[in-house]
Amino acid sequence: MSIQKVARRAGVSVATVSRAFNLPDKVTPATRELVERVARELGYVPNASARTLRTQRSRVLGVVLPTLMNPTFAECLQGIAAAAAAQGYAIMPVTSGYRIDEEERAVALLQGSNVDGVILVVANPSTSATLQRLAQAGTPYVLAYNRHAAHPCVGVDGEAAVADVVARLALLGHRHIAMVSGTLAASDRAQQRYQGFLRGMDEAGFAPPPLIEVPFVEAASDVIARALSEHRRPTALVCSNDLLAIRSIRAAHLGGLSVPQALSVVGFDGIALGEDLMPALSTIAQPNIDIGKTSVELLTAALAQGQPLSPGDSVLLPHVFRVGESCAQAPGFA
Amino acid sequence: MSIQKVARRAGVSVATVSRAFNLPDKVTPATRELVERVARELGYVPNASARTLRTQRSRVLGVVLPTLMNPTFAECLQGIAAAAAAQGYAIMPVTSGYRIDEEERAVALLQGSNVDGVILVVANPSTSATLQRLAQAGTPYVLAYNRHAAHPCVGVDGEAAVADVVARLALLGHRHIAMVSGTLAASDRAQQRYQGFLRGMDEAGFAPPPLIEVPFVEAASDVIARALSEHRRPTALVCSNDLLAIRSIRAAHLGGLSVPQALSVVGFDGIALGEDLMPALSTIAQPNIDIGKTSVELLTAALAQGQPLSPGDSVLLPHVFRVGESCAQAPGFA
DNA sequence: CTGTTAGCGCTTTCAA
DNA sequence: TTGAAAGCGCTAACAG
Numbered sequence: 001m002s003i004q005k006v007a008r009r010a011g012v013s014v015a016t017v018s019r020a021f022n023l024p025d026k027v028t029p030a031t032r033e034l035v036e037r038v039a040r041e042l043g044y045v046p047n048a049s050a051r052t053l054r055t056q057r058s059r060v061l062g063v064v065l066p067t068l069m070n071p072t073f074a075e076c077l078q079g080i081a082a083a084a085a086a087q088g089y090a091i092m093p094v095t096s097g098y099r100i101d102e103e104e105r106a107v108a109l110l111q112g113s114n115v116d117g118v119i120l121v122v123a124n125p126s127t128s129a130t131l132q133r134l135a136q137a138g139t140p141y142v143l144a145y146n147r148h149a150a151h152p153c154v155g156v157d158g159e160a161a162v163a164d165v166v167a168r169l170a171l172l173g174h175r176h177i178a179m180v181s182g183t184l185a186a187s188d189r190a191q192q193r194y195q196g197f198l199r200g201m202d203e204a205g206f207a208p209p210p211l212i213e214v215p216f217v218e219a220a221s222d223v224i225a226r227a228l229s230e231h232r233r234p235t236a237l238v239c240s241n242d243l244l245a246i247r248s249i250r251a252a253h254l255g256g257l258s259v260p261q262a263l264s265v266v267g268f269d270g271i272a273l274g275e276d277l278m279p280a281l282s283t284i285a286q287p288n289i290d291i292g293k294t295s296v297e298l299l300t301a302a303l304a305q306g307q308p309l310s311p312g313d314s315v316l317l318p319h320v321f322r323v324g325e326s327c328a329q330a331p332g333f334a
Numbered sequence: 335m336s337i338q339k340v341a342r343r344a345g346v347s348v349a350t351v352s353r354a355f356n357l358p359d360k361v362t363p364a365t366r367e368l369v370e371r372v373a374r375e376l377g378y379v380p381n382a383s384a385r386t387l388r389t390q391r392s393r394v395l396g397v398v399l400p401t402l403m404n405p406t407f408a409e410c411l412q413g414i415a416a417a418a419a420a421q422g423y424a425i426m427p428v429t430s431g432y433r434i435d436e437e438e439r440a441v442a443l444l445q446g447s448n449v450d451g452v453i454l455v456v457a458n459p460s461t462s463a464t465l466q467r468l469a470q471a472g473t474p475y476v477l478a479y480n481r482h483a484a485h486p487c488v489g490v491d492g493e494a495a496v497a498d499v500v501a502r503l504a505l506l507g508h509r510h511i512a513m514v515s516g517t518l519a520a521s522d523r524a525q526q527r528y529q530g531f532l533r534g535m536d537e538a539g540f541a542p543p544p545l546i547e548v549p550f551v552e553a554a555s556d557v558i559a560r561a562l563s564e565h566r567r568p569t570a571l572v573c574s575n576d577l578l579a580i581r582s583i584r585a586a587h588l589g590g591l592s593v594p595q596a597l598s599v600v601g602f603d604g605i606a607l608g609e610d611l612m613p614a615l616s617t618i619a620q621p622n623i624d625i626g627k628t629s630v631e632l633l634t635a636a637l638a639q640g641q642p643l644s645p646g647d648s649v650l651l652p653h654v655f656r657v658g659e660s661c662a663q664a665p666g667f668a
Numbered sequence: 669c670t671g672t673t674a675g676c677g678c679t680t681t682c683a684a
Numbered sequence: 685t686t687g688a689a690a691g692c693g694c695t696a697a698c699a700g
Contacts, residue, residue, distance in 0.1 A: 002677055054678045111379050113394075336692090353670085353695095
């Protein structure tokens, strides 16, 4: 079903059919209706490839995410999809599995697909050759969750958020607070959150214990269990993300510590599922859907302007501490 | 950066450049290397739209899912993405929010994007005009999770799975077993699982109590709490999906029932997160990633053959009962 | 083994 | 307001 067939059937030129769809004002109402009717009868759907080839714009946004197994990014993608659809854009998501080489491959794939712009969550903007490649090709892009002075970013202030949480825990009487994180080297988010932890501990006048670093998610239980069985074990755990928080709660229970009575646990991300758990997860909630939505809006605005985004366009979204039930006063604190 | 530029720079024709990429054997190693080098220097990336327009194949698969907020589908999408990439296909996912009209819109969008084939999870294959549209356009498709005699499907036998679970619960001494489900009308999966429940109860010689139907996920806690506070309350709950099971466990605890001591809860789906919960979720685990992978393989095989899939190509994947910790003997059962 | 060329379906001047 | 025609970048005959 091509525009040719519609034109022939309607007894007009292909140019008129094209105008009827794209510039309705430039054809008489009568012709427009005729064309629309014929097109509907024939089940005509414009060919996106031909249009893209001709206009050099695909109306597709590329999306690079670490994984969909973490609901944080699934939620964000949902937000991206909804916002993109609202703006008349389709999306093409690719996951990188937190691997730099996969990030590169993903961007190459997207560039080959003629995407108009790219939204990405990278391991670390500082060390990312991927971003250079994008900039070099003149492809507009925006980073989500990442924060970096040299790139346009949409995210929250993870450092401040964690520092606040430490202060909050101190207020609840906690003196032994530890942080659980994934591999620091693998993510700038983890690094920033850890900075916030250090700052918060410093401001509270506590000496920070060694970071409980979990190299692989599978190893989480063991590592955390060990940390919780030490002599002067922490009474509160600040986790770098909700998935780690959930695993920490399990590890605590297996070790005979009830949450929040014997151990407070705070997560980071605000995945929807956290509210349905028992105890409901106390967490620093990021506006995941809104991060996606804002990224799309920034990007499509830039596309409309015909110029890439600059670091100055970055948006810092507010986070909120979601109270939950996994966080309470320190044992024996009045 | 077009093939023209590469050809000129390399001093060969565009046809040779094209061959160097697509039919390497039909070109002398020397020319091929020359072309590859020049292409790399110029940062040439083949234009997918032009290729699609010319070949009439986009190497993109459309994917229609209800939502990404349910990890089941996020996991499946991950599987789809990996398998598609392995076969040289990109994907274009769209979510329908369990709404029929959105399913239709999604398919229309995908058809306009020239997708070669579509993988979809629909509310109900029997009542879906969407599938007819696809068949009419000659677009190969395969249903995931759905099961229907008139369409090619990839999924598990939900009915048998639930019937088995009921038998298993009976063996553990449970006499009062209830089922929790989302709106039956909204999903053929829910219907099939409920059928399995009825069959299982019948085979065990129990009279099935009324289905605990949760119209909106938000309402889950209330509805379930009410059911658990009745005089002859169930000692075991079979939930139509893991998300409902998680909410049920919470509702039970809020109502003073400990899981699994006072109430056993079994889910359906096998989301990865279930294993990290406390108690770990007992559930009927579907091979979500494999469902995605199999769907892709079926579809790409059909694409290679140049013919759509038929109902006879359907694949039934095995499910397993994941033991977990949320399911135990009935109270007072020796 | 390599080159020439038509044409995929569409948008967009330029003319009428 | 409408039509004719060029050309986006690529692949696949066909010719050499």
